[in-house]
Amino acid sequence: IRGNIRTLIRCMDELGIDSIDSALLLKQAQRQVKVTNDQVVALQHRYAKSLQDDDAEPDEPDDTYSRALVIEAEIGAAWRADYKSKDFYWNYNGRHWQQCQGNDYAESAIEKVYDLKGWRQREKHVVASDLAGFRRRIKRGVPGSATGLVPFANGIVRLSDMTLHPHSPDFGNTYCLPYEWLGIDSPCDKFDEFLNDRLGDSDTVTMFLAACNVALTGSKFKGFLEITGASDSGKSVVVASLEALVGIENRASGSLAKLESPLSRFETIRYSGMRLAIFPESQAYSGSLEVT
Secondary structure (H helix, E strand, O other): OHHHHHHHHHHHHHHOOOHHHHHHHHHHHHHHHOOOHHHHHHHHHHHHHHHHOOOOOOOOOOOHHHHHHHHHHHHHHHEEEOOOOOOEEEEEOOOOEEEEEOOHHHHHHHHHHHHHHOOOOOOHHHHHHHHHHHHHHOOEOOOOOOOOEEEEOOEEEEOOOOEEEOOOHHHOOOOOOOOOOOOOOOOOHHHHHHHHHHHOOHHHHHHHHHHHHHHHHOOOOOOOOOOOOOOOOOHHHHHHHHHHHHOHHHEEEOOHHHHHOHHHOOHHHHHOOOOEEEOOOOOOOOOOOOOO
């Protein structure tokens, strides 16, 4: 409402309408939108002051549609609406898409646009209206994740030719490894020595490396890797190497018994989107592991 009155004041001044007609127009607008005399006078003073200041009042849109267009142009490429809920979003952080539950994340991004543009209308209902308009304009869901790609901290590696490419939201990846790609010829002698020493033979090492490949590339695989051995034989270090490979933020740890329990029907949500699931100390588990 105040934005409409402010626009009227500016337009009358720019059109050179005389003071008597301006007063009549303002009186009619005041009755129409139900604002007080003090509010109108305050807006007139604010407009007059903006003309005197070195930094004039920014050209701020008053309607939601125009504001949503500007916001979309600034940040729309990095945001997607999620189908799951009206307040779920996807945001691209420069390396991968991440899910944001709740409106706070999107509202914070919109308020940064306000700061960038110098917009002053930030009342709760204005922000809510801008958010709704912004959500209607952005795309739905993240782009389909391309196969044969592995995201590293310094770029995306294409496995077909082992070349490194810049990060882009178009790749659709929802995770990123927490370290840089150093090249196909980068040495890892110590790791190779450790695996040969702890796992015992080349066949077991090959099977472990195949599991690493599945965790990194997301290849379809129906099975699991069971690591057994005597106490202090290096089992936990082998598992820790897998965790380091995919990144702690990309793995979940839990219990097989809890995963199968009918009392924990939402337990599987913890593993959604993870590259690695770990179930330590599961030697005593004897269930059928039927999870729906």
